[in-house]
Structure formats: C-alpha cells, structure tokens
Amino acid sequence: MKFIAQIDVMPKKEILDPQGKAVTGSMKNIGLSEITNVRVGKHISLEVEAATEVEASEKVDRACKQLLANLIMESYEFKIAAV
C-alpha cells in the first residue's frame, strides 16, 4: 500500500529562531503588527510504500530521526494517510 506522510520539522521552543524573528519584524513593515512570535521550520511531504500504516509510520519516523530532523535543535511531528 502507498501512504502519504506530512511532516513538520520545527526549531525547538528553547532554541532561538533568527529567521522567525526576522519575519516577525517584517510583519510590522507591511502593517501586520498583530502578528507575533513567528517561527519558521520545514514542511516535508513524501510517499512511502508499506504493508500497513504502522510499518509506514515506523519508516517515516526513522527517516525523520536519521535524515530530516536535527534532534538537538529541532522537533518533528507527522501524519500519515493511505492514498
């Protein structure tokens, strides 16, 4: 079966996010000072071939741990859906 995973990789809360800080500052310049606390991370979509949803989830989890997220600075979460 084929599954699609939607993964979010975000800088951990205790880590300073300079890109997010810069975007928060730019919001003021376009008249959107109501927008604050911007944090910028990665969104990754991928397809995975697996027998079951549990197996697909394990594969995606391994991909996150070994390749997609830097666990020292980033946390990740994902959702999986059958195609």
Added chain:
Amino acid sequence: MKFIAQIDVMPKKEILDPQGKAVTGSMKNIGLSEITNVRVGKHISLEVEAATEVEASEKVDRACKQLLANLIMESYEFKIAAV
C-alpha cells in the same frame, strides 16, 4: 482574541524541487528506498491578535500573499485555532 496559525508553504507541483529530489536520493543511502517523491517546503507557526477568527484568517492570508509565499513558485495553506 489570540489565534495560532499553522501555515504550510510548498513548491507548486509543476515546479522542480531540487531539495526534495536530493532527499529522495538520500533515503536510498539509509536503506529507505520505499520512500519516494519527497518535497520540501516551509512550515510557519505564528500568533495573531484579532477580534474574530475570520479577521485573523484575513490577516494570515495577507501575510502569506505579501511575505511568506512566493505565489509564482509556491502555494500555501493554513489552519487557525483560538488559543
């Protein structure tokens, strides 16, 4: 009221995504050749102060159009929830 928006900005389907292609290739090297069609975009979380959810949604939409997404190459979607 304060709302939190979760925004995904992704390269459009018809646009080549070299970062995603590179990650797809790397999956093979870590023994996850079942993972294909990786696409890499941005995930942005932010807080927005607004009277209603509709108003918050309009502000976030404007932020996406004017600052967060390059509409020629990227598409975006977001969800809003009251804090």
